[in-house]
Amino acid sequence: xxxxxxxxGRLGEKVYSMFEAAGYxxxxxxxxxxxxxxxxxxxxxRYFWVKPSDVxxxxxxxxxxxxxxxxxxxxxxSPDVFELLDMNTGKCRMAVAAKKGFHDNTDKTLRVATxxxxxxxxxxxxxxxxxxxxxxxxxxxxxxxxxxxxxxVDIVETGxxxxxxxxxxxxxxxxxxxxxxxxxxxFRFKADKIEEIVNNIKRYGIKND
Ligand code: PRP
Numbered sequence: 001x002x003x004x005x006x007x008x009g010r011l012g013e014k015v016y017s018m019f020e021a022a023g024y025x026x027x028x029x030x031x032x033x034x035x036x037x038x039x040x041x042x043x044x045x046r047y048f049w050v051k052p053s054d055v056x057x058x059x060x061x062x063x064x065x066x067x068x069x070x071x072x073x074x075x076x077x078s079p080d081v082f083e084l085l086d087m088n089t090g091k092c093r094m095a096v097a098a099k100k101g102f103h104d105n106t107d108k109t110l111r112v113a114t115x116x117x118x119x120x121x122x123x124x125x126x127x128x129x130x131x132x133x134x135x136x137x138x139x140x141x142x143x144x145x146x147x148x149x150x151x152x153v154d155i156v157e158t159g160x161x162x163x164x165x166x167x168x169x170x171x172x173x174x175x176x177x178x179x180x181x182x183x184x185x186x187f188r189f190k191a192d193k194i195e196e197i198v199n200n201i202k203r204y205g206i207k208n209d
Contacts, residue, residue: 001039001044001046002045002046002065002190002193003048003063003064003065003066004019004045004046004048004064004065004066005050005054005055005059005063005064005067006019006047006048006049006050006055006067006068007051007055007069007070007178008050008051008052009052011052011089011090012049012052012068014089014090015087015089015090018087018089018205018206019045019047019197019205021204022201022204022205023043023200023204024040024043024045024200025040025043026038026039026043026045027040028040029047036048036049044193052069052070052073053073055068055069055073055181056069056073056074056077056181057079059079059081059182060079060080060081060183061183064183065182065186065187066084066180066181066182066183066186066187066194067180067181068087068178068180068181069178069179070090070176070177070179071174071175071176071178071179072092072116072119072176074179074181075116075118075119075174076117076119077118078118079181080184081181081182081183081184082181082182082183082187083179083180083181084180084181084182084187084194084198085179085180085202085206086177086178086179087177087178087179087180087205088177088206088207088208089177089178089206089207090177090178091176092156092157092177093173093174093175094154094155094156094172094173094174094176095153095154095156095169095170095171095172095173096112096151096152096153096170096171096173097141097144097151097152097154097156097162097167097168097170098144098150098151098152098168098170099144099166099167099168100167100168102150104150104151106129109130109131109132110124110129110130110151111131111132111148111151112124112132112133112134112149112150112151113134113140113143113144113148113149113152113153114133114134114135114136114140114152114153114154115137115138115140115154116154117133117135119153119173120133120153121133123153123173134149141161141165141167142165144167145165145166152167180198182194
């Protein structure tokens, strides 16, 4: 049995449909209930719905053999896992944004609000820019509007949240997409089955655009 951590929510449903198309269906997962674990012993898979930002923790610690996590989480927390496949979904970018017309005064420390402290710190360290990080947990866009920060480092997907709050992207830090990851020890132990899953998802599950 392969234990698979899927990110709960709309992205997770899309990701599940890729596993389904690859031959690892589990019809009970589509029942409208609050269960978190679903299994199909015929194709040897057990799925868990996990908070998206927790998938890498389940996989790193071996509670799941494989899982699907955003590249943003992998870059931010650097979990000790194998990254096996770009799922070509959950696409967005990590960007710096600010109020329209913002001009960076490099004589001053730049106040940066973000959920992604490590990504932001590395990005500005590479530029030798002195910053003050303000760690927030959500609604990051509020920070520059209320004068809590000069800029934000956050996920931009459609750009709607920025636009509707009179902010604009200034610089892209990195492109993001969902990745199939594996626990290192389990990958060695269950290599044949995990590689079979990866190949079938590559062949039948991923839609290239
Ligand atoms: C993310 C991100 C932005 C928004 C960007 O928030 O933090 O707020 O999506 O998407 P858009 O460019 O399509 O508007 P999320 O919904 O994950 O909630 P959060 O506030 O908890 O980060």
